[in-house]
Amino acid sequence: MTKQTNRSDCPINLSLEAWGDKWSLLIIRDLMFEGKRTYGDFLKSPEKISTNILAARLKSLQEVGIIVASGSPDRGTKGYHLTQKGIDMLPMMLEVYLWTEKHYPIPEHVQTILTKVKADKAGFAAAAALRLQSSDNDAS
Amino acid sequence: MTKQTNRSDCPINLSLEAWGDKWSLLIIRDLMFEGKRTYGDFLKSPEKISTNILAARLKSLQEVGIIVASGSPDRGTKGYHLTQKGIDMLPMMLEVYLWTEKHYPIPEHVQTILTKVKADKAGFAAAAALRLQSSDNDAS
């Protein structure tokens, strides 16, 4: 039942079909920068995603291979994390941050980080990617 | 009537509220890389946007300041073009292209261009931006 839309083979369109909705990038943000892992974590984000949408997005992001679910451990809490394909969205996400910073007022603590990003974009991305890759197999 | 949602002040969210739907980035792509300008041009794109959606997106993209409409010239054809805010989306758009290239089969002619992009990302973006800025006040 994996949706087989493919309005066109344009890369922009293929990207939109993978994560082009109002919520997917927020989940990716949470996984990428906020250290969130569980269904409950995502629900707590300030945008207040509703439970059915969250479940649907988690499913579709798994279907397109951007995230994977780690089988629920002892405590019964299932965790999600980014695949390499998801981690590869980092440069794009950083550009989204930088575009927004240029055209909207954004929270000060984000500004602070973005100053570092601008100083060494590739370095920041590499360090963040390493951190995400190592968390692929952590326990707690 | 400019929508004042603002689910949060997170930059990712602010971006999503500006262009986070299934169509806006395709219009921006057409303006940025395909040299398209008119309503009819956009309709001809392979994704086959319908007329009411196109009109709605052109309106919302103007409201958020990503595009502007140039008053219809002699022949009665209104043109649109990117504002500086829209042109500033170039680095992000390039990263979208690069991400897709890495994870999906894409058309060969796009591959060719992306090879150049990877060789000199900043240079490519600067050249493209210059071209877009100069087209702000062209006639034909």
Added chain:
DNA sequence: CCGCATCCCTATAGATACTG
């Protein structure tokens, strides 16, 4: 004919209540 606006209808998004 071109650039939209409108209407109708269907499909999907999304809020809320509820269940294993």
Added chain:
DNA sequence: CAGTATCTATAGGGATGCGG
């Protein structure tokens, strides 16, 4: 806590209308 069920709202497709 992690989802499903149900219901409503909005996005979107397609045809059509209408002014320039």
